[in-house]
Amino acid sequence: MSEATDTGPMLAADGRPLKQSLKRALRAQKLRALMLIAPLLLFVLITFIAPIADMLFRSVENQIVSQTLPRTAQALEDWDSTGGDMPPDDILAAFTYDLVAAAERKDHTRLGTRLNYEMTGISSLFRKTGRRVDDFGEIYRDQFVDLDPAWEKGETWVTLLGDPEWIDEYAAWKAAGGDNEAGAPLFRLKDGIAQVLPETSDAYAQFARIAQVENNDDPSGEEPWAPVYLALYRDLAQGGGIDVASLGLAESALVETTAKEVTRFEAVPLRSLYTDVEDDWADPEVWKTVKTFLPEYTPGYFLSAVDLQKTPDGISAKPENQQLYILLFERTLFMSLVIMGSCVLLGYPIAYLLSNLPMRTSNVLLILVLLPFWTSLLVRTSAWKVLLQQQGVINDVLVWAGIVADDARLVMINNQFGTIVAMTHILLPFMILPLYSVMKTIPPSYVRAAKSLGASNWTAFWRVYFPQSVPGIGAGCILVFILAIGYYITPELVGGTTGTFISNRIAYHISSSLNWGLAAALGTILLAVVLILYWLYDRLVGIDNVSLG
Amino acid sequence: MMKRLLSATALVALPAGTLFAQDLPPCENCADSLTVVSWGGAYQNSQIKAYAEPYAAVTGVTFTWDESSGEAVAKLRAQNEAGNLTWDLVDVTAADSMRLCDEGLAMEVEHDEMLAAAPDGTPASDDFGEMIVSDCFIPQIVYSYTFGYRNDVEAWNGNTPDDICDVFDLEAFPGKRSLERRPHNNMEWALLCDGVAIDDVYDALETPEGQDRALAKLDTIKDQTIWWTAGADTPQLLADGEVAFGSTYNGRLFSVIVEQNQPVSMMWDTQSFDIDGWIVPAGLAEDKLNRVMHFLHFATDTQRLADQAKYISYGPARDSSQPLVSTHAELGIEMGPHMPTNPENSKNAFVQNFEWWADYRDDLDAKFQAWLAQ
Numbered sequence: 001m002s003e004a005t006d007t008g009p010m011l012a013a014d015g016r017p018l019k020q021s022l023k024r025a026l027r028a029q030k031l032r033a034l035m036l037i038a039p040l041l042l043f044v045l046i047t048f049i050a051p052i053a054d055m056l057f058r059s060v061e062n063q064i065v066s067q068t069l070p071r072t073a074q075a076l077e078d079w080d081s082t083g084g085d086m087p088p089d090d091i092l093a094a095f096t097y098d099l100v101a102a103a104e105r106k107d108h109t110r111l112g113t114r115l116n117y118e119m120t121g122i123s124s125l126f127r128k129t130g131r132r133v134d135d136f137g138e139i140y141r142d143q144f145v146d147l148d149p150a151w152e153k154g155e156t157w158v159t160l161l162g163d164p165e166w167i168d169e170y171a172a173w174k175a176a177g178g179d180n181e182a183g184a185p186l187f188r189l190k191d192g193i194a195q196v197l198p199e200t201s202d203a204y205a206q207f208a209r210i211a212q213v214e215n216n217d218d219p220s221g222e223e224p225w226a227p228v229y230l231a232l233y234r235d236l237a238q239g240g241g242i243d244v245a246s247l248g249l250a251e252s253a254l255v256e257t258t259a260k261e262v263t264r265f266e267a268v269p270l271r272s273l274y275t276d277v278e279d280d281w282a283d284p285e286v287w288k289t290v291k292t293f294l295p296e297y298t299p300g301y302f303l304s305a306v307d308l309q310k311t312p313d314g315i316s317a318k319p320e321n322q323q324l325y326i327l328l329f330e331r332t333l334f335m336s337l338v339i340m341g342s343c344v345l346l347g348y349p350i351a352y353l354l355s356n357l358p359m360r361t362s363n364v365l366l367i368l369v370l371l372p373f374w375t376s377l378l379v380r381t382s383a384w385k386v387l388l389q390q391q392g393v394i395n396d397v398l399v400w401a402g403i404v405a406d407d408a409r410l411v412m413i414n415n416q417f418g419t420i421v422a423m424t425h426i427l428l429p430f431m432i433l434p435l436y437s438v439m440k441t442i443p444p445s446y447v448r449a450a451k452s453l454g455a456s457n458w459t460a461f462w463r464v465y466f467p468q469s470v471p472g473i474g475a476g477c478i479l480v481f482i483l484a485i486g487y488y489i490t491p492e493l494v495g496g497t498t499g500t501f502i503s504n505r506i507a508y509h510i511s512s513s514l515n516w517g518l519a520a521a522l523g524t525i526l527l528a529v530v531l532i533l534y535w536l537y538d539r540l541v542g543i544d545n546v547s548l549g
Numbered sequence: 550m551m552k553r554l555l556s557a558t559a560l561v562a563l564p565a566g567t568l569f570a571q572d573l574p575p576c577e578n579c580a581d582s583l584t585v586v587s588w589g590g591a592y593q594n595s596q597i598k599a600y601a602e603p604y605a606a607v608t609g610v611t612f613t614w615d616e617s618s619g620e621a622v623a624k625l626r627a628q629n630e631a632g633n634l635t636w637d638l639v640d641v642t643a644a645d646s647m648r649l650c651d652e653g654l655a656m657e658v659e660h661d662e663m664l665a666a667a668p669d670g671t672p673a674s675d676d677f678g679e680m681i682v683s684d685c686f687i688p689q690i691v692y693s694y695t696f697g698y699r700n701d702v703e704a705w706n707g708n709t710p711d712d713i714c715d716v717f718d719l720e721a722f723p724g725k726r727s728l729e730r731r732p733h734n735n736m737e738w739a740l741l742c743d744g745v746a747i748d749d750v751y752d753a754l755e756t757p758e759g760q761d762r763a764l765a766k767l768d769t770i771k772d773q774t775i776w777w778t779a780g781a782d783t784p785q786l787l788a789d790g791e792v793a794f795g796s797t798y799n800g801r802l803f804s805v806i807v808e809q810n811q812p813v814s815m816m817w818d819t820q821s822f823d824i825d826g827w828i829v830p831a832g833l834a835e836d837k838l839n840r841v842m843h844f845l846h847f848a849t850d851t852q853r854l855a856d857q858a859k860y861i862s863y864g865p866a867r868d869s870s871q872p873l874v875s876t877h878a879e880l881g882i883e884m885g886p887h888m889p890t891n892p893e894n895s896k897n898a899f900v901q902n903f904e905w906w907a908d909y910r911d912d913l914d915a916k917f918q919a920w921l922a923q
Binding site: 116122127327511 | 619622623626648650651653725730761775776789791904905907908909911912914915916919920
């Protein structure tokens with residue numbers, strides 16, 4: 001046996017190399033440990049990490065524009081936005097097909113709200129136009145129908161454009177009872193028709209599918225909406241390009257005769273249809289905004305969150321009278337630091353007292369510390385209102401004592417002072433408790449030893465006791481600072497206009513303005529700031545130097 | 550917070566002869582419970598008394614109340630994204646109803662088909678008239694933002710404010726003010742008092758110059774103003790004597806003045822009307838939807854809207870309900886003079902332009918908050 005170990009690797013009892021078998025045993029242990037924490041891990045992942053990640057993702061997500069306006073997105077790509085003009089009719093036609101579908105699915109107002117964050121007025125522009133866009137092209141519809149009433153019938157359109165296989169499938173599905181739960185086969189275009197009548201087939205296919213899905217209608221029984229006639233007019237008016245004969249159907253005669261007549265149709269420029277609804281469509285800024293925010297991901301929210309804006313000409317600072325967030329971030333950091341500092345100043349002596357008094361007295365004191373901790377946050381904040389307001393208890397006492405004149409009562413609330421006082425009070429236990437638990441572990445004999453070696457009271461405290469309590473200060477500071485930076489109820493109630501935090505704006509954008517993208521961007525920045533500060537703290541003080549007891 | 554209101558047997562105190570089962574049309578394939586969202590407090594209570602209790606008494610439906618209307622838009626959006634709709638009927642402001650409609654979160658309503666006509670046969674859409682601010686909105690009450698003031702301020706030498714511009718007059722009426730911490734109404738009032746005609750206010754507010762002008766006017770009282778966010782703030786501040794003047798909902802002032810007898814008076818000049826009403830969330834199950842529509846048909850009829858005014862000083866949104874407004878259910882006083890819609894009070898009222906605000910709220914709010922934070 002000794003020979004074997006001298007030459008080869010050390011072997012375990014079963015003859016495998018010891019290293020391998022050790023690894024195996026460890027892996028099994030690790031796996032078991034992982035299995036044991038798996039429920040907690042899953043819980044944290046599902047209820048904490050995933051929602052936060054989802055929320056943070058919204059800060060860059062911008063799919064709504066290109067999803068709602070796919071044709072416009074394509075058409076606008078080559079549009080030269082530098083000219084001071086409304087886009088040409090080709091782009092407007094694409095936009096019309098998109099908008100009529102969006103209006104039917106009620107997506108256009110949602111898109112309007114999104115774009116309104118970037119340019120004021122777009123919201124109502126989309127809302128108003130959405131109500132009327134299904135009439136755009138009405139003038140062509142009337143002329144087509146005057147020419148041949150067949151154009152009014154859904155059947156004409158279905159046989160002209162629909163895939164014969166689909167027509168059969170659909171008929172079979174209808175014959176089987178037309179059960180919508182089973183799902184009707186969705187409209188399909190005839191092979192090759194997209195080359196002959198590109199816009200018409202696209203616009204009609206969209207109409208047919210929406211009619212089926214949204215309204216459970218049979219396309220062959222429905223007259224298409226007006227923009228489909230607009231598309232037909234645009235296709236036929238192209239002239240020569242239409243190879244009608246290739247349709248090879250009974251309908252080709254209809255298309256052929258119509259195509260001949262189309263040149264004589266009364267036409268109306270699309271842009272005038274839009275400007276009739278609302279003059280603002282003529283403003284190229286509207287179209288530039290749409291073009292700027294076409295990409296699926298946008299830095300727009302992050303830029304807004306640091307008082308910048310994305311314009312068609314690049315990134316620029318917001319007008320001065322709209323700059324808010326940098327100021328609020330600075331204020332949040334500054335006030336959180338002040339609150340943390342006051343907590344240290346107030347909490348340290350209390351914790352020292354708690355850990356050095358005899359058990360019975362210190363227990364009573366501890367309850368006094370914990371009692372406010374158990375009281376509702378709102379009650380404590382409201383109590384500060386009663387104390388600090390101008391007609392409040394403190395001012396009344398001061399006036400009664402003659403220290404302050406009745407007409408010069410101190411303003412102690414609805415400003416930064418009020419927020420700092422109330423939040424220091426609320427967060428104080430988070431400082432005292434870690435300090436107390438660390439101080440409890442410092443043996444009193446150390447200070448006694450220092451004194452017996454000739455140190456003064458101050459030196460003994462400062463050179464011997466204080467350094468040992470630093471981990472408690474570190475833990476308390478991190479707790480208080482991180483809690484303070486995200487607080488919003490208390491600043492909302494007592495902060496007035498100068499004592500509010502960035503979290504108040506985040507709450508506003510989540511629950512009131514519904515600009516979740518901006519709220520997510522602000523939240524991401526706040527999270528990043530906290531992580532950077534934590535990292536700095538680790539570099540400067542060392543995270544091992546933090547103890548909760 | 551949820552309050553459960555169990556029906557039928559608990560309701561012995563129902564005024565005799567108000568309603569019998571045969572007055573209601575039958576409800577087929579209807580759920581037997583409803584989750585209704587409102588604002589809590591006296592307002593929700595008035596809805597319970599005027600609509601829910603009589604309805605529950607004859608139908609046996611169980612109502613669950615949720616006091617989340619303040620965050621209704623955000624929560625409905627979250628419910629919609631999670632695909633888990635837990636609300637059946639939501640009470641929201643006119644502006645919120647527009648946003649919910651825009652977002653596709655509220656159902657569009659055919660007012661004439663779904664709601665009761667007035668007793669004289671006027672269709673619902675005419676009876677509600679201009680109160681129907683969006684296709685999804687079923688109006689209920691008219692309330693207003695208006696000012697209350699302390700009537701015991703010595704420095705005023707016995708003068709009482711009767712003009713909106715007295716709010717901006719620190720010389721004649723010194724003292725702190727409380728205004729809402731958002732641009733709505735404040736910007737309009739400031740422009741009106743800076744000499745802009747009432748019809749030109751929104752045109753002026755569209756321009757940067759007009760916005761600056763409004764903020765400049767507000768600057769004159771900025772350091773004398775406490776900015777409120779909750780409707781209960783101003784009544785509290787007035788009662789404590791913290792402010793001399795304060796804007797809030799007229800119903801809150803009614804309870805400070807009439808129910809609590811504080812030395813506070815009402816200034817109706819240039820009150821700003823707002824409307825509150827129901828929306829039905831989009832995507833309800835069929836039996837829930839049937840129940841909601843059955844309840845709404847009842848709860849928004851002429852008599853029921855007039856009944857609500859017995860419990861709170863908000864005006865019914867139907868024209869036909871106005872003559873039926875009677876006395877307060879407990880105090881016994883005439884409610885007419887306390888209604889924002891009372892002709893005497895509404896001489897000089899203006900109506901917020903909701904559609905305008907839908908466009909400009911993001912822009913103006915950014916400017917307003919930046920101005921406040923400076």
